[in-house]
Amino acid sequence: MNAYxxxxxMMxxxxxxxxxxxxxxFSAGVVAICGLGGLGSNIALSLARAGVGKLILIDFDKVDVSNLHRQQYKACQVGMYKTEALRENLGEIAPYVQIAVYTERITKENAKQLLSEADIICExxxxxxxxxxxxNYVLEKMPEKYIIAASGMAGLGxxxxxxxxxxTDHFYLCxxxxxxxxxxxxxxxSRVMLCAAHQAHMALRILACEEFQ
Amino acid sequence: MVKVNGKEMDISGVTVSEYLAGTEYEPARIAVEKNGDIVVKSSYDETVLQDGDVVEIVSFVGGG
Structure with a gap:
């Protein structure tokens, strides 16, 4: 294998x-990605490639064979925690992006602690x-953060x-x-990736200084 | 009149909770925005819709 x-x-x-x-x-940005399935794994790849400074990856689940048709994992990673598998994959693509992982379910009780460092939160x-x-939690309890959520990306529409x-000023919906x-x-x-790309793109637009928006 | 998701409705004086009760929205799957700000869940009971308010109800569907 070639050296990195x-x-x-890379910078x-x-x-x-x-x-x-x-x-x-971009390099100064911290983005939390809540859920590492079809949306989250694809958002993470786009943001890591763009050189976002730090990604916080949160998911409690393991890679399943049924995930491979749309999520950015490899067949050899079935059974691994998604946090660890994605950290591995991102490390091969963008080795100098800082990654924090939390292998747990996000609840109202732990959300504040898990998300405190993030500028932008991707649902x-x-x-x-x-x-x-x-x-609702982020908009109510952490109004200084941006949240980029997703609703409606199934099927072949x-x-x-x-x-x-x-x-709102801090809430975008894809x-x-x-x-x-x-x-x-x-x-x-393809359609999940489209939606993930919308979310990642919105995150980059928020991180960009105003003259680029 | 109150504009809800782009539609003029004769519901001024009604609370957010009262309005939602007459719809098919599932409270756990929505976020409510009024005049550019989010309406926090705990205030749905007290938030009275006023003439001229512009409301958007964001309804989440599954998939990700």
Missing amino acids: PSKEE QALKERHGTELQTC AFDAAEEKGMLV PADQIRTRKI GDGVSDVKDGIGLVA
Whole structure:
């Protein structure tokens, strides 16, 4: 295997791509990703590639063979905790991004502690009730944070129905708003990745200094 | 009139809780925004909708 490029080489490449000023904004950012399934694993990859400074990865679950059709894990990682598997994969792609992992379920009791360091929180859960819990919790108890949530990305509906909407100054919602995983064929990689890309892109837009928005 | 998700409704004087009770929204799966701010869950009972309010009810569906 080839040796990894040095930290300086990778940072130089990011600065050449994004410009020094924008990369400085990305590198200073801390983003928490709540849930590491189809949304969360894809959000993490985009943000790590963009050189976001620190990612906080939170999930209690293990990689299952049924996840591989849409989540950024490898067949050889079935049975590993998603936190550990994703840390491994991100480490191969963007070895100098800081990663913190919490292998536990996010609840109203531990959310404040797990999320305190984050500037931006990406809601990437599966269950509608969990989405509702986290979004309401963050908006109520941590109003200084940004939350980027997702609702509606199941099925084979048109790609361009996935969109990002600003609900309040600190709350953005991605998805088509209606395609429930319980209806129809469930989730497919391409449409979940679209929604994850919307979330990751919104996070980068928030981190970017104002003149880039 | 109160605008809810883009639709004018004759519900001024009604609380958020009272309005939701007459709909199919499941309280655990929603967030309520009014005039640019979130309405916290614990205040649904006291928050009275006023003439001219613009409300958005965000309803979450499963999948991720």
